[in-house]
Amino acid sequence: LCEPYGGPWRQDEVMPLIENVMTEFWTHDSKYSPYELVPTVAALRKSGQNLIEAEAFTGDPADSKWDETPAWLKPIGDAAFCDGVNQLVLHRFVQQAFDDRYKPGATMGRWGTHFDRTQTWWKPARAMVKYWQRCQALLQWGTIAVKTEDDVIVSKIKGEAIIKNIHRRNNKTDIYFVANTSRNTGSATCAFKVTGRQPELWDPVTGSIRNLNQYKQQDGKTFVEINFDEAQSFFIVFRKRAVADTISKKKNFPFFKELATIKGAWQVQFDPAWGGPVKPLAFAKLSDWTTNAEDGVKYYSGTAVYRKIFDMPTRQIKNKKLELLLDIGSVKHIARVKLNDTDLGVIWTAPWQVKITAGLLKATGNKLIIEVTNVWANRLIGDEQEPSDCEWIPGYISGGFSLKEFPDWFLNKQPRPSKGRYCFTTWNYFTKDSPLISSGLLGPVRILQQE
Numbered sequence: 001l002c003e004p005y006g007g008p009w010r011q012d013e014v015m016p017l018i019e020n021v022m023t024e025f026w027t028h029d030s031k032y033s034p035y036e037l038v039p040t041v042a043a044l045r046k047s048g049q050n051l052i053e054a055e056a057f058t059g060d061p062a063d064s065k066w067d068e069t070p071a072w073l074k075p076i077g078d079a080a081f082c083d084g085v086n087q088l089v090l091h092r093f094v095q096q097a098f099d100d101r102y103k104p105g106a107t108m109g110r111w112g113t114h115f116d117r118t119q120t121w122w123k124p125a126r127a128m129v130k131y132w133q134r135c136q137a138l139l140q141w142g143t144i145a146v147k148t149e150d151d152v153i154v155s156k157i158k159g160e161a162i163i164k165n166i167h168r169r170n171n172k173t174d175i176y177f178v179a180n181t182s183r184n185t186g187s188a189t190c191a192f193k194v195t196g197r198q199p200e201l202w203d204p205v206t207g208s209i210r211n212l213n214q215y216k217q218q219d220g221k222t223f224v225e226i227n228f229d230e231a232q233s234f235f236i237v238f239r240k241r242a243v244a245d246t247i248s249k250k251k252n253f254p255f256f257k258e259l260a261t262i263k264g265a266w267q268v269q270f271d272p273a274w275g276g277p278v279k280p281l282a283f284a285k286l287s288d289w290t291t292n293a294e295d296g297v298k299y300y301s302g303t304a305v306y307r308k309i310f311d312m313p314t315r316q317i318k319n320k321k322l323e324l325l326l327d328i329g330s331v332k333h334i335a336r337v338k339l340n341d342t343d344l345g346v347i348w349t350a351p352w353q354v355k356i357t358a359g360l361l362k363a364t365g366n367k368l369i370i371e372v373t374n375v376w377a378n379r380l381i382g383d384e385q386e387p388s389d390c391e392w393i394p395g396y397i398s399g400g401f402s403l404k405e406f407p408d409w410f411l412n413k414q415p416r417p418s419k420g421r422y423c424f425t426t427w428n429y430f431t432k433d434s435p436l437i438s439s440g441l442l443g444p445v446r447i448l449q450q451e
Contacts (some may be wrong), residue, residue: 003055005036015043022089023141024055025080027113030072032079032181041084045144049383053078056088057113059437061399065113065429066104067437068375070121070128071335073113075231077132078179082164086139088132091114100425102410104376109429110399114376120302121334121373125225127205127346134204139177142170153178153193159186161228167193172239178226179233186228190219190427194238199224199251203236205349208235212279213250213395217242224366226254229350235273256325256448262368264439267307274302274379274420286443288332289435290378305368306441312361322450324356331372338369351446361447374439377430379423384432386420400429 001153003022004014017020018084023040026033044052057073077088093115098103099413103118116122124198125149145167153176154163162182168175174307175251180186193288194417199212199222216223226234263389266283270276289297289304315322328347337344337354389409392401409416 005040011039012043019284022055024058027076030063031164032076032427034083037083047083049098050143051087051140052085053089054085055088055091056080058091061110061429064114066114066115066380068442069375070125071333074349075181075183079181081177082138082166082179084166086136101203103441104423104425107425107427110283110395115269120376122338124334124373125348127348130288131204132284134207138175139168142168145169154188155191155192156189157186160184161186161188161340171191174238176236176380178236180228180231183230185230189223189224189225191223192236193220194222197219197238198240199243200237202237204233204235212252217370232350257450259447259449260312262308262310269305270297270300271302273431274300275382278302285427285439286436288442289440290438296384299378301374301376301379303373305373306372308368309432310366311364312366312447314363317361325353325448327353327443327446327448329444332374332439332442336371340367349397355413370441372441377437378439381430381434381436383421383423384430387418389416389418389421400427402427
């Protein structure tokens with residue numbers, strides 16, 4: 001395994017001698033930074049190699065300091081998929097040999113992204129990994145279609161979305177991965193070089209598949225208008241014969257109207273093991289944890305459980321056959337939703353909604369639980385308000401401080417000298433004056449119904 005660039009040799013001469021060639025991309029300035037990815041992928045495609053691996057999401061302290069989130073990572077990875085990568089090799093994963101008292105734990109010096117079992121969002125981020133699995137399964141199937149001069153499929157864009165794509169083909173099936181690689185919303189009229197077949201939308205976030213009923217076939221292409229939320233992506237698949245080349249009344253992207261807003265107080269339970277209050281708090285309204293007067297909330301990192309009982313008169317649900325969604329509005333940074341003891345799944349990326357199972361809502365006494373997880377940064381900053389019990393030295397490259405050596409209290413499993421500290425790590429990115437990161441469920445939380 002080798003990344004054959006950055007040295008005194010010609011990449012195209014070295015690559016044939018390597019059994020497994022890999023490329024890389026970074027997260028500089030919170031954006032996709034492909035480094036040598038594009039020429040490496042081009043050379044691999046020319047050689048006929050189908051599996052294209054990439055050292056993925058490499059980051060430095062400007063972008064990766066225990067503040068990365070799944071939603072932040074998504075458009076960066078999608079851009080790499082559009083450039084031909086179809087297998088992510090996550091950078092980086094540290095073996096966390098310490099027990100769970102010492103989180104977030106060891107680092108690989110200053111470098112990110114922090115993929116570790118000690119990550120706050122490690123368990124709910126399985127939803128993100130499932131997304132990558134679905135994408136990679138389709139992006140490894142068949143072969144990349146030969147590029148032509150008119151490969152750019154977007155003919156018209158509304159809004160500020162930035163659309164990239166890649167086209168794969170297997171026998172008579174054409175697959176387009178189409179991604180909004182920006183953090184803005186918009187729509188695009190896309191022209192796919194396929195005719196005579198029904199366009200389908202495969203959503204890799206949810207796993208759902210449905211027909212796109214409004215399309216036009218002309219001049220050897222199929223034209224479809226696609227709506228994109230921020231950093232949203234789809235597979236557009238052509239595998240079935242089109243029944244009719246007409247415009248259907250059924251919209252490709254149905255509109256959802258607000259049925260109800262869940263207002264009032266919430267009960268919120270934090271974990272005292274990470275500095276949170278022992279007893280549940282009553283939030284009169286949804287608010288940012290960092291604005292809370294209580295330090296245990298202000299500097300909290302981890303998962304907090306929001307609980308709410310609400311009524312939903314069934315007369316408001318006029319047509320029970322129409323789809324219902326729970327929209328949680330703004331959340332920092334990932335949430336698992338449970339309604340009436342049914343797990344509706346994890347919401348980790350736009351459009352920040354989850355489908356409500358048919359028949360689940362009751363007229364009265366609906367029990368809503370939202371488990372919200374933020375990043376480690378705030379707890380680490382909170383610890384910096386306390387006396388230090390470790391010795392730090394400046395990092396060999398700017399961007400924080402390295403642990404000089406493991407302290408005696410750590411090695412001998414003794415009580416920690418600085419009683420107000422909760423975290424332990426081998427690289428310190430923060431000071432007591434570092435800005436806190438917005439956290440918690442901000443809402444509004446709404447019930448939406450398809451029109």
